[in-house]
Amino acid sequence: MVDFKNQNSKLSQFFAGDLWYNFCHSPVAVVSFSISVLCLLLALFAQLIAPFDIFDLVAIDLMDADLPPPWAGEDGDSRFIMGTDDQGRDIWSGILYGAQISIFVGFTSVIISAIIGIALGLLAGYKGGRIDSFIMRVADIQLSFPAILIALLIDGVMRGLLPREMHDELAIYVLIFAISISGWVQYARTIRGSVMVEKHKEYVQAGQVIGLPSRIIAIRHILPNVLNPIFVIGTIHLASAIITEATLSFLGVGMSPTTPSLGTLIRIGNEYLLSGEWWITLFPGAALVILVLSVNIFGDWLRDALNPKLR
């Protein structure tokens, strides 16, 4: 019924499609998406935007330590718009660099989780039988522990295995590994469910009648048909991965104070909160809330928009 003028270009199809239309007509979606993108851009170009390089020890002056924001206290310095922390580092710069690390950890672990989850889900759903039972029981066992506990466990084991002097260097990879291992289950479950529906459809049987091996049927025919929900789960998982990273860092098992993520910044500030230096923890905390909330709201909207049955 709907006649598109340019049917050939995928991009023009997208802009003519329902998703884009719904997006433009939903203020929540537009606002949350804009804030998410703004956060991403600020973090991505932290090196260009931030007034100070927080890794440059020479530029840090201990004399500047614990300065409140200039608009909130008399002894504030106009160079430090959000004040400084206990070592004299600019909080605003810290947030930008910290967000960069947080978002990097979030994105990488989402991608790794998704790859593991999709592969195992496809295998379990298509093969069925014992392979399916095994993979899904492992998933069930893992689900019975909170994700943060598993991440803590992996983190602890890795720290035990690695030599001490490498801890700070490798902390970020250990974090990514821990978060992605704790997150694959939802991808695997979703994919497995969809695969089990798809594999009884006639196009799969048609492939079998042609004589295609199961590997080709699973990857070329079934996989593209079950990927849609992954974008939704991925978006929501991104928010929770960032939170998990922040939690681990806050607990002191994540990023070290020399290369702080948002969680580390909050932890540092937490120690000074009772002595009246609220700005050290408040601003990184607010940044984390804005980032996670906007990504999460956008993810929720995306889920509703792609699955009209939920509305």
Add this chain to the structure above:
Amino acid sequence: MTLLAAKNISIGFPSRHGMFVAVKDVSFDVQPGEILGVVGESGAGKSTVGNAIISLLEPPGEIISGEVHFKGQRIDNLPSEEKRKMRGRKIGMIFQDPQTSLDPLKTIGQQLVETIDLHLRLGRKGSGQRAIELLEKVGIPEPELRMKHYPHQFSGGMRQRVVIALAICGEPELIIADEPTTALDVSVQKQILDLMRKLCIETNVGMILVTHDMGVIAEITDRVAVMYNSKLMEIGVTKQILGNPQHEYTKSLISAIPRPDKRIERFPLVSYIEEVIEVDQVFDIKDHWLGQSRDFSMHVADDGTILQVKDLCMRFQISNSLLKSKRRYLDAVKDVNFSIKEGETFGIVGESGSGKSTIARMVTGLYTPYSGSVHFLDKEISAISHTPEVLAYRRQMQMVFQDPFSSLNSRMRVMDIVAEPIMFHNLAQNRAETEQIVLDLLKLVGMSDDAYAKYPHQFSGGQRQRISIARALATRPRFLICDEPTSALDVSVQAQILNLLKDLQSELNLTMMFISHDLPVIRQMCDRVAVMQHGKMLELADSEQLFENPQHSYSQHLLSLMPKLDMLPGRSFS
């Protein structure tokens, strides 16, 4: 006095692309005790009319102009609370699928008593009494006992009887039935139609029967309205419309109905349907890729047998247990024997659950038989699976599926769908040759040139089925299995597809196994026919012999249920 009158109603669905008008300027009326049929193909707007009358349009749909009068009172502009009170009490509704129109968590009795009490205020006891009477009326044996049962404990036909009981329990004066028998087998369909007819006569209820099936229309309606493309084409007494249609669309629709009484060479060409390019021999099949090297050193037996099936059995496990003796099985196919000769069309007919599709899936290797053998060309192929040698045999056998909406991968372009078997089996020299072959194949099945770059969702059901046939032909098979290839299609499209299959068969010298529940279609297509019931093959005979002189009592029963379409033009004297 006129029971219901619809005056020039138009129904629209506003959307961001503007108003989509689903029904344009339709007028009709229904008298008490009369059955008015509304017939049309998918997308004609017939169900929308039914829903609009009792205000059950899917939002944001609305009546944009015109009036609906019920016993002289205008009802389309009543407040929604008033409309709600009319539903059930004044106007009852019977839906298509008895599986979903009953609440699975309540007993039949609870559902009936609740509805009766709501409408008639008879109290619990009175309502219960009334419910039992109703169940008796719609022909459910032992109604007191059945009151305590849940919907899943009823068969499809029985469930539809319960739905009818629910529809009439508020003693409505008008019933709207939307495809009430489409989900049912022929034998059950007949009983339900008889029941509906009886109710209309006994209680003087008016009925609007929405259906796509001319057989149903001919069976029980008094008058019929023919809809096409949102408009009313023709309305009048059923006998006159079917026997002497005036409108071009009705004429072509009626000519497309497969005749149960006589085999004809081809269906007459039907105008008024979707665009298909007419091909008269686009290329010489003998010189073409399609006509070449189709044997691969495999030989048909001396007596011409291409497929031989011996003592074929298939059982599915229905309940598992550690103890072997406690496991329970369902025999889907039991001791089936038949053989198919090269070049013939072998039909398998039976109601749902008779095991006909299971046979097809065992022959193609989708299922492994529990016991028995499938001998194809010069090889036994049932026991062995994916060795390269067997692949060559499997390639000689392809299948056309029932549902054109799920049999094509929606993420692949038509080009890639049809090219896949060619590429996988290395049947062409290079990409360019493959593309040329795909274009020829698409032309052969009547698709236009620009189809190859599109995705399946851009096509209608009939066109998708053509693409599906092109894919099946892409391995250059000798043997084609068609599993209900037209049961998801409209009758005019069905005629085209059946014509296409006949043409392809004679051009490519294909052997076909044709599976259907539809007897007239079987008669038009098949040389020999097997009748199946509960997994057993009851009768196997030449098509003409079976239809003229059936031997088995079940075959006789099935044939007696075929809709009598003798009122159609030129049929009574053939």
